[in-house]
Amino acid sequence: MPPAPERRENPRFKIKVPVEIYLEGKDTPYRTATSDLSLHGCYIETIFPFPVGIVLELKLQLTCTLLVLATVATSDPQVGNGIKFTKMLPEDIDELRAFLDAAEKEAANKEASEKDSPEKAG
Numbered sequence: 001m002p003p004a005p006e007r008r009e010n011p012r013f014k015i016k017v018p019v020e021i022y023l024e025g026k027d028t029p030y031r032t033a034t035s036d037l038s039l040h041g042c043y044i045e046t047i048f049p050f051p052v053g054i055v056l057e058l059k060l061q062l063t064c065t066l067l068v069l070a071t072v073a074t075s076d077p078q079v080g081n082g083i084k085f086t087k088m089l090p091e092d093i094d095e096l097r098a099f100l101d102a103a104e105k106e107a108a109n110k111e112a113s114e115k116d117s118p119e120k121a122g
Contacts, residue, residue: 010039013103018061019044023054034060035080039097041073045080056083062099066092 015037020029021044034042042060050056050072058068066088074082088096 011104012036012038013100015103020059022057037100039100041082041084043080043082047078049075049077049079049081051075062095064095066095068092
């Protein structure tokens with residue numbers, strides 16, 4: 001059976017980025033990290049995921065702090081949440097794009113260097 005077609009517009013990167021999640025009516029953030037990240041969303045792993053449709057405010061900690069409004073798109077019991085970014089400032093979108101471009105180049109360079117290095121004898 002062929003793999004399911006990719007539904008996302010932008011590539012996802014397996015990258016851990018610290019994130020603070022703020023829920024409406026709560027003063028204390030939930031602190032975690034992304035398990036993957038794209039220009040339009042992320043996935044966080046948590047034993048107690050949020051319900052689908054909940055609106056969140058996120059602070060993504062890249063080289064600077066990005067403020068993001070988001071909605072919970074998927075909820076996987078005892079696994080985590082898929083989160084869709086719904087609103088960001090243009091400069092924050094540019095910062096995230098630059099961060100992901102750098103991550104993509106780093107991954108490509110690592111893959112290329114692994115191909116070029118001789119296999120370890122064992």
